[in-house]
Amino acid sequence: MWWVVGAVIVAAVVVGVLVQRSRSATEQATVTHPVSTVGTHGGVLVGDKNAPVTITEYGDFQCPVCARLHAAWGATLDQLIQQGKVKFEFVGLEYLDQGTTESLRSAAAATCAADAGKFLEYHDVLYNQQSPTENSGFLTDQRLVGFGSDAGITDSAFTRCVQSHRYEGWVRKNTDTASQRGVTGTPTVLINDKVVNNADAADPGRLTAIVGQAGGGQ
Amino acid sequence: MRAPDTLTSPATRHRIPARWWPWCSTAARLVLAGVWTWAGVAKIGDPDAGVRAVRAYEILPETVVKPFAWGLPFVELALAVLLLLGLATRPAAWASAGLLLVFVAGTAAAWARGLQIECGCFGGGGQAAADGARYLREMGRDGLFLCLAVLVAAGAPSRLALDNLARD
Numbered sequence: 484m485w486w487v488v489g490a491v492i493v494a495a496v497v498v499g500v501l502v503q504r505s506r507s508a509t510e511q512a513t514v515t516h517p518v519s520t521v522g523t524h525g526g527v528l529v530g531d532k533n534a535p536v537t538i539t540e541y542g543d544f545q546c547p548v549c550a551r552l553h554a555a556w557g558a559t560l561d562q563l564i565q566q567g568k569v570k571f572e573f574v575g576l577e578y579l580d581q582g583t584t585e586s587l588r589s590a591a592a593a594t595c596a597a598d599a600g601k602f603l604e605y606h607d608v609l610y611n612q613q614s615p616t617e618n619s620g621f622l623t624d625q626r627l628v629g630f631g632s633d634a635g636i637t638d639s640a641f642t643r644c645v646q647s648h649r650y651e652g653w654v655r656k657n658t659d660t661a662s663q664r665g666v667t668g669t670p671t672v673l674i675n676d677k678v679v680n681n682a683d684a685a686d687p688g689r690l691t692a693i694v695g696q697a698g699g700g701q
Numbered sequence: 702m703r704a705p706d707t708l709t710s711p712a713t714r715h716r717i718p719a720r721w722w723p724w725c726s727t728a729a730r731l732v733l734a735g736v737w738t739w740a741g742v743a744k745i746g747d748p749d750a751g752v753r754a755v756r757a758y759e760i761l762p763e764t765v766v767k768p769f770a771w772g773l774p775f776v777e778l779a780l781a782v783l784l785l786l787g788l789a790t791r792p793a794a795w796a797s798a799g800l801l802l803v804f805v806a807g808t809a810a811a812w813a814r815g816l817q818i819e820c821g822c823f824g825g826g827g828q829a830a831a832d833g834a835r836y837l838r839e840m841g842r843d844g845l846f847l848c849l850a851v852l853v854a855a856g857a858p859s860r861l862a863l864d865n866l867a868r869d
Contacts, residue, residue: 485789488783492776578753581747659749662757
């Protein structure tokens with residue numbers, strides 16, 4: 484009877500690969516690259532391109548710890564970007580979607596905001612107004628468009644970008660690449676491509692010190 | 702004449718009567734079928750999350766990650782059907798034991814390396830805080846299922862199985 488089990492297992496693997504590949508949204512995704520600048524991790528890049536230090540955040544707009552990190556480091560990060568010491572790359576992931584699309588659509592909408600030149604403002608609004616519960620249906624397209632107004636976006640192209648889900652394929656590919664790079668959780672913060680402890684990133688003093696050591700001291 | 706004494710000794714008095722063993726095997730078979738159904742159904746819904754969960758263990762090379770992640774829920778469901786029907790019961794139970802051993806080893810390897818992952822056993826997974834108690838719980842649970850699988854594989858032939866029709 485071993486041959487029965489062997490044959491069933493082989494058949495199950497073959498059928499599984501064929502069926503799941505056709506069902507995989509990542510495999511089937513059409514990728515549209517953003518108009519705005521993209522960093523080396525595939526995320527939205529903002530700040531002075533000649534800044535000596537790059538801070539990369541792998542984040543999920545539904546992730547509560549990401550919102551807490553944002554509350555802790557937001558002001559310092561903004562200051563470091565404005566001083567030209569830091570350029571900031573944000574890679575929006577859809578790790579927390581559970582058969583839902585709120586992480587996916589919010590990360591795609593944030594890319595639309597980057598095209599409108601208001602990425603940091605939109606990033607602020609999404610984290611500051613995060614729902615206390617994940618996958619609750621809070622992040623509708625309508626709300627994501629409304630957040631655009633809160634971030635000061637007036638261009639109707641933003642609304643069309645959000646409603647057409649233009650960058651969803653791009654977010655799916657970024658999520659897949661992040662997982663291949665060993666990013667298993669959000670937030671994951673890198674300074675000049677080196678992973679930094681979240682507790683250090685959340686402490687303004689330690690963050691500034693690490694940025695200083697990485698070449699952004701002046 | 703010591704033989705009659707041993708029959709009533711405390712050690713043998715509480716033993717499960719031999720006629721119950723086939724039914725124990727049937728119960729274990731059905732529980733395992735339920736476990737594999739649950740595991741398979743939970744994983745099948747999101748192929749992308751499955752790939753991420755397998756990748757997070759950092760054990761398999763990238764070329765094998767997708768076939769493993771995508772084939773696994775179908776293999777689990779196939780084992781569930783075989784065990785439910787009692788078809789090729791013993792090999793299906795040994796295959797179950799093998800797969801459960803792979804899971805226990807994967808969890809142990811992740812724990813030993815301090816990886817921050819969820820087991821992904823019943824869908825989802827990929828990210829969570831490293832927590833020794835949780836890893837132990839997962840290994841204990843899989844270990845329990847492993848015992849059931851070995852009981853079916855090596856114990857008495859179970860009742861209410863299609864295999865019995867072929868034997869008659």
